[in-house]
Amino acid sequence: MSPEMTEAEIRQIRTGILEKYAKVAVEGAGCCFKYPTGKEGMTRQGYPLEILRDFPPEILAAFCGVGNPFGLGPLYPGDAILDIGCGAGVDSLVAAHLAGPGGRVVGIDVTFAMLQQARAHLARLGWPQVSFQVADAEALPFPDNDFDAVISNGVFNLTLNKAKALQEAHRVLKPGGRLMLADMVLVAALPSDRQDQVANWYQ
Amino acid sequence: MDFLGLLLKAGFHRAALKRYTGFKSSPYTEGALFYGEKLVDASAQDAIRSQAEHLSEPLTEVACEPGST
Numbered sequence: 001m002s003p004e005m006t007e008a009e010i011r012q013i014r015t016g017i018l019e020k021y022a023k024v025a026v027e028g029a030g031c032c033f034k035y036p037t038g039k040e041g042m043t044r045q046g047y048p049l050e051i052l053r054d055f056p057p058e059i060l061a062a063f064c065g066v067g068n069p070f071g072l073g074p075l076y077p078g079d080a081i082l083d084i085g086c087g088a089g090v091d092s093l094v095a096a097h098l099a100g101p102g103g104r105v106v107g108i109d110v111t112f113a114m115l116q117q118a119r120a121h122l123a124r125l126g127w128p129q130v131s132f133q134v135a136d137a138e139a140l141p142f143p144d145n146d147f148d149a150v151i152s153n154g155v156f157n158l159t160l161n162k163a164k165a166l167q168e169a170h171r172v173l174k175p176g177g178r179l180m181l182a183d184m185v186l187v188a189a190l191p192s193d194r195q196d197q198v199a200n201w202y203q
Numbered sequence: 204m205d206f207l208g209l210l211l212k213a214g215f216h217r218a219a220l221k222r223y224t225g226f227k228s229s230p231y232t233e234g235a236l237f238y239g240e241k242l243v244d245a246s247a248q249d250a251i252r253s254q255a256e257h258l259s260e261p262l263t264e265v266a267c268e269p270g271s272t
Contacts, residue, residue, distance in 0.1 A: 035228060036226070044225070044226075045226075066224060066234035067224035067234040067235065067236050072221060072236055073238070163204075166209050166213035166215070170241055174241070175241055175244075176241065177241045178239070179215060179237070179240070179241075180236075181239075182224060182234060183206075183237065184228055184232045184233065185220075185233060185235045187232065188231045
């Protein structure tokens, strides 16, 4: 978070993010992103073939991640996994598939409408080892040393206090636990007329 | 401090930007994969945080700000 950011700007960013993802929940992943979403996006990012083959099409269609965090290393049967900013729950369900019925997956998000989608997708699969709840990355409602892996896809760039969110991710990981994160980074300088725009956060 | 520095400061070791994903949400932003581990030896985490605090030069990787996803 920029130290000079005002309370009003912070509120504007939070509201903008919530409104954008409420729109995504209603209109689908294809409405609001400039990169491939849905099954095409997952295919391009190298998601496991059995996921692309076996998951219901409506679940695959909800993917709007910016990468494939599962490409960073294996998840193991029985792993406990936290998905920060789970959205419609696609990666949470991929994680549950990889960790198997003995695993535990929790997806958190701040957007209630996206969590409703995630719960609908979960109901389609009926996996008891998965749950979804409203929670903020900057204040995780979990004890220390609770998860074997923390995954996230396109979320930390939207997090105002990244240092706090990373500290929280570290706190809830077990010793030896892995953070596997896909996100957006700046690869070129913003034009001078856009550098201070609060709307950069959610457009 | 950039995102890799924040990972180190949070206590992660083997923190790295592993690769770019090719997905661009704007002409200025691209997807990337980051990795980090929580050390088994808690005492070593203090050394990692200290290392982050003493970074004199910015890391080459860019920070995840602003948004655009």
